[in-house]
């Protein structure tokens with residue numbers, strides 16, 4: 124700890140070192156550090172030639188009031204266990220935000236399941252809830268399949284629908300072109316499109332399955348975009364009948380907030 128601490132943007136060697144540090148800090152490899160190599164900014168803290176902290180940052184637009192707002196989106200941050208408790212994570216956040224603010228970010232979001240820590244650093248999470256689980260039988264009883272066609276796969280039309288619907292909410296990311304492929308591969312997503320016969324796509328659903336430790340499984344919904352109530356009802360009916368082994372269906376929710 125006697126040696127001086129310096130902060131730096133990561134080159135190839137520091138990127139690799141950070142990936143190794145994250146594996147040690149989180150207790151498992153952090154895939155996004157590899158997958159977002161092309162798109163993210165990585166800032167690290169170095170002491171005595173060793174990376175001891177760091178984190179990724181993406182400059183993306185988030186929709187607010189129908190307009191895209193430049194946002195610094197932070198994730199996958201960590202501090203070496205032997206360096207914790209000295210406010211290094213807090214200092215690292217300042218260093219991670221600086222280059223993104225220089226590039227135009229006016230708000231910031233942190234993607235984390237550690238909401239207590241994010242609050243302490245100044246972010247306000249809209250809710251502590253990360254996901255909702257609904258009993259499959261409840262969906263089965265409450266929604267019947269209406270006059271909708273379901274097709275498998277993501278298309279340009281479905282991506283355009285997602286963008287149009289995202290614009291109507293406060294907070295969703297205006298997904299860059301590489302985003303769907305990244306999420307798809309990362310979470311092993313399967314995507315379905317919903318449309319009335321002969322009409323444009325009005326619903327987009329992406330989900331994955333999660334096996335339980337001993338037996339059984341559940342469905343995890345990542346994207347649920349519906350242009351109206353009838354489409355939403357058709358999507359919920361589809362989920363209710365998707366897989367009889369899934370007793371619950373989980374609706375994921377990214378935890379984010381303004382700062």
Ligand SMILES: CC(C)(COP(=O)(O)OP(=O)(O)OC[C@H]1O[C@@H](n2cnc3c(N)ncnc32)[C@H](O)[C@@H]1OP(=O)(O)O)[C@@H](O)C(=O)NCCC(=O)NCCS
Pocket residue numbers: 148149198199200201202203206207208209210211212213214234235236237239240243244
């Ligand atoms: C979470 C982590 C980055 C914190 O690193 P750190 O350098 O020890 O954190 P800091 O000393 O900068 O903490 C800043 C403040 O947050 C508080 N804090 C730290 N971890 C916290 C937690 N898990 N929950 C609530 N508050 C926390 C600290 O007490 C400190 O508050 P203070 O100003 O009142 O002293 C580190 O423990 C870590 O790398 N964990 C594993 C990876 C991880 O969980 N990353 C989360 C981000 S995705």
